[in-house]
Amino acid sequence: MSSRSAERAGAQPTRRAARTERTRLSRDGVLQTAVRLADRDGLDALTMRALADDLGVEAMSIYHHLPNKNAILDGVVEVVFAEVESEVGGFGVPPTTDAANWAPALRERILGARRVLLRHPWAPWIMNARGAPGPNAMRHIDGVVGIMRAGGMSFDLIHHSLHAIGSRVYGYVQELSDDGDAPAPAQLEQLAGLAPNLAAMLAEVAHDDPDSTLGWCDDQTEFEFGLDLLLEGIERRRAAEARD
Incomplete structure (x- = not known):
């Protein structure tokens, strides 16, 4: 040969x-x-x-x-939102959704997304870096819009509401800062000279939360507090819109 x-x-x-x-x-x-x-x-x-x-x-x-690597990054976000779809039982609008229960339905949809993203804590970084969502993430947003629409809201109010909810609609939030460790008394005393109101607040609310993913704040509690605050405000606007 x-x-x-x-x-x-x-x-x-x-x-x-x-x-x-x-x-x-x-x-x-x-x-x-x-x-x-x-x-x-x-x-x-x-x-x-x-x-x-x-x-x-x-x-x-x-x-x-x-x-390429970007295609992989976009793809893994799509996998994560396929998991969200399974977690929440589908992206469709629950058939019982109306003006009386749109907020609980939307709250559960968002908290379902958060449960999944907490299992994949790297996903928000990709979403922030890559920008445009893929088809599964878009269908998630479409379901959110559908829930609000079934609640009787105008598209104008829904549009403003989505801007207000921001990244929470995907199940995460861009925090003001990383909490790190709870401030020590000496740190609070030093801070009081520069920012007395902030120091007084931190002295009142500082606590150690070993289960937090951010630091000494209970980030799940803070996430739900912010979400509920937004939903309550949107409901007031929805009710006012319905009266007009």
């Missing part, structure tokens, strides 16, 4: 192996693995090489299904 023939013989199994590798991969399988990798090791660990290692394939096989 000539050297060229031997080279062709050796190349054929390699090409067949590559085709088999691509065949047994799927876009959904790659993205599900990417979600597990980000959950386990953090978003910084989600590299093409790490993903390929987890899948047991060459990195080039991934590009056959997802052309």
Whole structure:
């Protein structure tokens, strides 16, 4: 056998192996693995090489299904919102939704999204960085709009309300700051000279919450407080709009 023939013989199994590798991969399988990798090791660990290692394939096989890192980032957000859809029992409008119960329906929809995002704490970073939501996230928003519309609101009020709710509609909120550790008495005393009202508030409300994802504040309580405040205000506007 000539050297060229031997080279062709050796190349054929390699090409067949590559085709088999691509065949047994799927876009959904790659993205599900990417979600597990980000959950386990953090978003910084989600590299093409790490993903390929987890899948047991060459990195080039991934590009056959997802052309670049941005496509993977967009894709994992879509996987997360598919999980949201399952968590909340679908993105459709509950058939019983009306002016009397739109707020509880919307509250549960948003808190369902939050339960999922707390399982994937890296997702909000991607959503903030990448901007435009994918189809699943859009269908989530469409359901939110549908709930408010079934509650009797005008599209104008719904539009303003979505701006007010902001990222809470997706289940997270961009906090004013990271709380860090609860302020020590010496820190409060030092702060009092610069910002006496803030220092007095912190001295009154500071508490240690080991289960918080942000610091010493109970961020779930604060999330629900802000959400309820917004829903109560929107309901007042809805009622006023209905009277006009």
